[in-house]
Amino acid sequence: MSKFWSPFVKDLVPYVPGEQPKLAKLVKLNTNENPYGPSPKALAAMQAELGDNLRLYPDPNGERLKQAVADYYGVQANQVFVGNGSDEVLAHAFHGLFQHGKPLLFPDVTYSFYPVYCGLYGIDFEALPLDEQFQIRVEDYARPNGGIIFPNPNAPTGCLLALEAIERLLRANPDTVVLVDEAYIDFGGESAISLVNQYPNLLVAQTLSKSRSLAGLRVGLAVGHPELIEALERIKNSFNSYPLDRMAIAGAAAAFEDRAYFEQTCAQVIASRTAVVDGLEALGFEVLPSAANFVFARHPDRDAATIAAGLREQGVIVRHFKQARIAQFLRITIGAPEQNQALLDALQGL
């Protein structure tokens, strides 16, 4: 701590992202990146941007990307917000939509960035326990709140909440914003974006980091009622007018336009997930039902931290959370077939 800090900085508890190791040879199954590269059309669009034009500021509104997203989902461009990764989009939503003097509600086992943003923006929260099967209990969310947020599928469990349950949640909370964080929706769920015209309190966030394989580009988005989007635009334009650079706007728009590549690579990840689940179960693991590009698994009589350390010695890294209820689970990203096989071989050898 330094006397130069604004006083609140000493109380911040920042988010800790999964390790990005310097060693290239590791089988990296710890941060839910896509094993396949970005769309070749996205790469070409970015290459075309790489020139003299970079002396000029980008479009502050990212209109080309907003239109590509709007076209993809059949909504209007004024229902779309874009930002520098969905983490930034979520931060603006916490800042602009969740500060109402009542607690924000989210599951006890969920994306660990949510309590961090609550700390940054001074928002109280209640973490509501998932049930014994690690599912969200929608009934629990019918209580006074300043907003509701959860990932769907949930992270790090991979469990999906049906759209019908999300509608029950929306109807029970018409006066607060329900933010559905769909970072993994393309790997097995149906997007709640189909509901935004019916529910003005619904905001859906997505990222291009996972299913569109652009984690390094930093692009995220939100879709909802134009009034919700307007709040996010006000925050953004009071913070950073140009969160997306020229390459990000061009690359992300092209990625949304290349539906065929996107669908093919998602299908490959989903097929590999089935193979990984089968392989883990054959080794005695219990695996939660996953609709994501990762699985959450535990072994009934082997310690998760010990398994993670043993895998690391063999060059395979997975994610382990030292947290109540999930300390005996490992979160394992679905990789390319040869990476998945390396994981199963390493587990076999432990």
Ligand SMILES: *Cc1c(COP(=O)(O)O)cnc(C)c1O
């Ligand atoms: C990966 C992830 C994000 C963040 O995505 P970025 O766009 O890379 O910032 C947000 N929410 C959840 C649940 C995630 O897993």
